[in-house]
Amino acid sequence: MSAPLVDARDLEKVYDAGEVAVRALDGVSIRIEAGESLAIMGSSGSGKSTLMNVLGCLDRPTRGSYRLAGEEVARLDRDRLAGIRNRTLGFVFQSFQLLPRTSALENVELPLLYAGVHARERRRRAAEALERVGLGARLAALPSQLSGGQQQRVAIARALVNQPRLILADEPTGNLDTRTSLEILALFQELVAAGITLALVTHEHDIAACLARVVEMRDGRIVRDARQAPAPAVPPAPRNASA
Numbered sequence: 511m512s513a514p515l516v517d518a519r520d521l522e523k524v525y526d527a528g529e530v531a532v533r534a535l536d537g538v539s540i541r542i543e544a545g546e547s548l549a550i551m552g553s554s555g556s557g558k559s560t561l562m563n564v565l566g567c568l569d570r571p572t573r574g575s576y577r578l579a580g581e582e583v584a585r586l587d588r589d590r591l592a593g594i595r596n597r598t599l600g601f602v603f604q605s606f607q608l609l610p611r612t613s614a615l616e617n618v619e620l621p622l623l624y625a626g627v628h629a630r631e632r633r634r635r636a637a638e639a640l641e642r643v644g645l646g647a648r649l650a651a652l653p654s655q656l657s658g659g660q661q662q663r664v665a666i667a668r669a670l671v672n673q674p675r676l677i678l679a680d681e682p683t684g685n686l687d688t689r690t691s692l693e694i695l696a697l698f699q700e701l702v703a704a705g706i707t708l709a710l711v712t713h714e715h716d717i718a719a720c721l722a723r724v725v726e727m728r729d730g731r732i733v734r735d736a737r738q739a740p741a742p743a744v745p746p747a748p749r750n751a752s753a
Contacts, residue, residue, distance in 0.1 A: 600669030
């Protein structure tokens with residue numbers, strides 16, 4: 511049996527807040543198999559964002575073990591950590607985090623630029639990623655010329671451009687209306703069907719219902735980890751979607 515893509519055991523994360531130590535994670539263990547889709551839920555302060563940061567190699571646990579794609583993350587130096595993050599992970603955020611004066615194509619190219627990929631290959635791969643999310647006709651558009659849903663599609667294309675094994679999405683529909691949220695969710699479902707692993711932080715139960723597994727957190731601990739029969743697939747949005 512192959513090792514899970516994510517294997518985190520007994521994670522603790524303690525922040526020093528002056529005279530008080532804040533325990534953001536308190537003995538969290540979680541395994542995520544390749545190809546899974548799961549929602550991470552919990553109220554503000556539950557630890558879900560801290561867990562996402564640790565799984566994304568953006569923060570290190572105070573204690574515990576975390577193996578990503580078979581590598582013990584705690585043993586990696588900064589350069590090797592950046593390397594495994596760039597090869598294995600894609601990130602999607604609530605606020606899109608696009609460069610405002612940079613075209614959709616150039617925004618998607620950024621991870622490849624940091625990886626040292628040649629300009630012509632960067633453009634080719636970025637254009638393919640935008641085509642994959644239905645924005646093949648908007649390569650030159652600036653973020654200000656795109657709707658919120660289109661901006662999130664650009665952000666998803668940027669997360670896809672390095673062909674990651676795991677996408678970590680932090681409230682990716684939080685700034686979108688219901689219709690556009692469903693269209694973004696349909697896109698995520700297509701990616702999971704194609705073999706990409708998805709871990710998505712959300713407070714929306716209807717979004718969580720469309721994923722195969724729900725993890726609920728409270729006070730830095732996992733209080734529920736349940737597999738479920740996902741809701742029927744959301745109908746995919748048309749190619750070159752307007753949302």
